[in-house]
Amino acid sequence: MPPPPAATCLAFHPRDDSIVAIGMDNSAIVIYNLHSEEVTMKLEGHTKRVTSLAFSNTLNVLVSSRADAYWKLQLLSDMASIL
Numbered sequence: 001m002p003p004p005p006a007a008t009c010l011a012f013h014p015r016d017d018s019i020v021a022i023g024m025d026n027s028a029i030v031i032y033n034l035h036s037e038e039v040t041m042k043l044e045g046h047t048k049r050v051t052s053l054a055f056s057n058t059l060n061v062l063v064s065s066r067a068d069a070y071w072k073l074q075l076l077s078d079m080a081s082i083l
Helices: 077-081
Strands: 007-012 019-024 029-033 038-043 050-055 061-066 071-075
Touching (some): 019 061
Antiparallel strands (some): 007 019, 019 029, 050 061, 061 071
């Protein structure tokens, strides 16, 4: 059995530091709640290892980039339900 995917980067939500986005080497991004200790969202769309993440302070978005410098802007309309 192969090992589970490794975390490559993370970013804390600017208004709630119990919410963290974790970039994975399998191209996924998981949104994790530290208080409830559960994954609240899984974001897909990259095809290579996620290399950096940043939440916006004013907009409800998460910016991510992957190993080949491709970046993605993700609208987090469902984030209100987990904050």
